Amino acid sequence: MNETVTATASDVSETDPILRTEGVTKKFGTLTAIDDVSIEIPADEITSIIGPNGAGKTTLFNLFTGKHEPTGGRIEFRGESIGGLAPHEIVDRGVVRSFQITNFFGELTALENVRIATQAHYSGFGPGDFARHHASLEEPIADAYEILERVHLEDAARTTAANLSYGQRRHLEIGIALAARPELLLMDEPTAGMSPEETHEVVDLVRAIADDVTLVLIEHDTDIVMELSDQIAVLNEGELLSWGAPAEIQADERVQRAYLGGGGRE
Numbered sequence: 001m002n003e004t005v006t007a008t009a010s011d012v013s014e015t016d017p018i019l020r021t022e023g024v025t026k027k028f029g030t031l032t033a034i035d036d037v038s039i040e041i042p043a044d045e046i047t048s049i050i051g052p053n054g055a056g057k058t059t060l061f062n063l064f065t066g067k068h069e070p071t072g073g074r075i076e077f078r079g080e081s082i083g084g085l086a087p088h089e090i091v092d093r094g095v096v097r098s099f100q101i102t103n104f105f106g107e108l109t110a111l112e113n114v115r116i117a118t119q120a121h122y123s124g125f126g127p128g129d130f131a132r133h134h135a136s137l138e139e140p141i142a143d144a145y146e147i148l149e150r151v152h153l154e155d156a157a158r159t160t161a162a163n164l165s166y167g168q169r170r171h172l173e174i175g176i177a178l179a180a181r182p183e184l185l186l187m188d189e190p191t192a193g194m195s196p197e198e199t200h201e202v203v204d205l206v207r208a209i210a211d212d213v214t215l216v217l218i219e220h221d222t223d224i225v226m227e228l229s230d231q232i233a234v235l236n237e238g239e240l241l242s243w244g245a246p247a248e249i250q251a252d253e254r255v256q257r258a259y260l261g262g263g264g265r266e
């Protein structure tokens, strides 16, 4: 059993927490996937969640997004409890997840994919209401172009998603997430499967997005984690093993033993 680590923003950051958990626990039958985790995610910064396979990283994201309901404990976004809210209610509050798995319409263009995602913010658009009269699409289209520029896909606006390169598709997924106007964006392995050049581009993109969106990343590439993160939370067997600035995490012997040196569970 590890000693209990309680992560507070005051340890590493001066900013207010945007997301906070208090003793949050998630059990699947007899397995405790998240075990009494208390953490504060500071606003306007980049926080990474790392840990060996099966440590509970994805489960923690699923608790943040409402995919899973906590078995115990509390999750607050901007001071209000969100534990147990439906996923769409949590998105409406500004907590959005960018998926690693493809989450777009392959036969539609990059522009159309992002435009559809922006339409939720305009009154009068309902689900599936994709093909409106052109004039009523002006604002969503302008928004979509702005987002495509942000994710460096302006030149691929008219390319169907299926014909984008792997790296471009990952940019599109980030664009679709940005279309939901997140205050807090959860990114699941943004550089997974990318070439060194594509990785470099995404690292720059993540940094640019972090200028006005709080980011929480799950990332397996330790170099990227150390480069990008303002603070790092280390999970191990469902528990918060350590929390701190990159240099502190790198120097933490428990982290070395549990993660950087191998180990883990499936």
Ligand SMILES: Nc1ncnc2c1ncn2[C@@H]1O[C@H](COP(=O)(O)OP(=O)(O)OP(=O)(O)O)[C@@H](O)[C@H]1O
Binding pocket: 028, 031, 033, 051, 052, 053, 054, 055, 056, 057, 058, 059, 060, 265, 266
């Ligand atoms: N829906 C589920 N039902 C049952 N067990 C689950 C479920 N989701 C996750 N688990 C278990 O909870 C534990 C934590 O899994 P989780 O996917 O959160 O780990 P992770 O840190 O994201 O791992 P990885 O790095 O391999 O993605 C694992 O033992 C996993 O098998």
